[in-house]
Amino acid sequence: MTEPIVNITGLEFNFDDKSKTRLCVPKMSVEAAQTVFLQGDSGSGKSTLLHLICGLWRAQKGSLRVLGQELTTMSGSERDLFRAQNIGVIFQKLNLIPYLSAVENIQLACQFAKQSISVSDIHTLLEKLNLPRSVFQLSANQLSLGQQQRIAIARALANKPKLIIADEPTSALDQDNADDFIKLLFDVAGQTNTGILFVSHDTRWAAQFDEHLHMRELAVLERQLAC
Numbered sequence: 714m715t716e717p718i719v720n721i722t723g724l725e726f727n728f729d730d731k732s733k734t735r736l737c738v739p740k741m742s743v744e745a746a747q748t749v750f751l752q753g754d755s756g757s758g759k760s761t762l763l764h765l766i767c768g769l770w771r772a773q774k775g776s777l778r779v780l781g782q783e784l785t786t787m788s789g790s791e792r793d794l795f796r797a798q799n800i801g802v803i804f805q806k807l808n809l810i811p812y813l814s815a816v817e818n819i820q821l822a823c824q825f826a827k828q829s830i831s832v833s834d835i836h837t838l839l840e841k842l843n844l845p846r847s848v849f850q851l852s853a854n855q856l857s858l859g860q861q862q863r864i865a866i867a868r869a870l871a872n873k874p875k876l877i878i879a880d881e882p883t884s885a886l887d888q889d890n891a892d893d894f895i896k897l898l899f900d901v902a903g904q905t906n907t908g909i910l911f912v913s914h915d916t917r918w919a920a921q922f923d924e925h926l927h928m929r930e931l932a933v934l935e936r937q938l939a940c
């Protein structure tokens with residue numbers, strides 16, 4: 714049997730803060746090409762969990778394997794490279810470089826992942842995402858939010874990741890743009906057999922996902938306030 718692309722057992726993450734906040738995730742998995750909608754109350758630890766799965770943060774205890782690699786024993790730079798090469802990340806804050814064009818933003822992400830991509834492949838990807846050719850060379854800050862979202866998806870897909878992690882990616886969009894965004898994400902991920910772990914407060918789309926997880930069944934957030 715193949716291992717899930719995300720495979721968590723007995724994970725514990727302690728914030729380095731006075732409140733001694735700890736997130737515990739006994740068990741969680743995402744299968745290859747599976748789409749998972751993750752829901753939870755504000756402050757329940759959704760973003761923290763995604764930061765751990767992306768390798769932005771490192772848990773102190775337990776096991777967190779992504780695509781067969783144990784992230785808890787990697788150094789920060791190893792996790793950065795692993796993320797760049799294997800995980801497409803789309804956060805609410807798109808983190809595009811504002812003065813670079815769509816094409817340059819994607820090239821930069823590929824350079825960081827030590828992978829090469831041709832300009833014509835970038836154009837094909839951007840066209841697939843319905844970004845008009847006329848804006849390919851404009852800087853990101855000259856584009857609409859919806860266009861910037863498309864670049865963020867293209868950048869997340871450029872390295873052909875097996876997993877996309879999206880943390881409230883639609884919260885800055887109006888309903889029509891948000892619906893378009895989800896459709897695009899599913900279309901492109903479906904064509905490439907990419908798994909999706911998607912966090913949102915908006916449950917309208919939950920039914921479209923293969924699995925619907927809730928933080929209260931998945932994790933415990935403990936806080937011991939210092940006296």
Ligand SMILES: Nc1ncnc2c1ncn2[C@@H]1O[C@H](COP(=O)(O)OP(=O)(O)OP(=O)(O)O)[C@@H](O)[C@H]1O
Nearest residue numbers: 728729730734753754755756757758759760761762
């Ligand atoms: N850098 C930090 N240092 C200490 N505690 C933090 C830090 N970031 C988050 N927390 C705490 O961890 C808990 C989980 O936060 P997190 O951002 O993961 O929740 P969330 O479910 O994503 O919330 P929301 O839906 O409001 O974005 C919160 O109680 C928060 O106060």
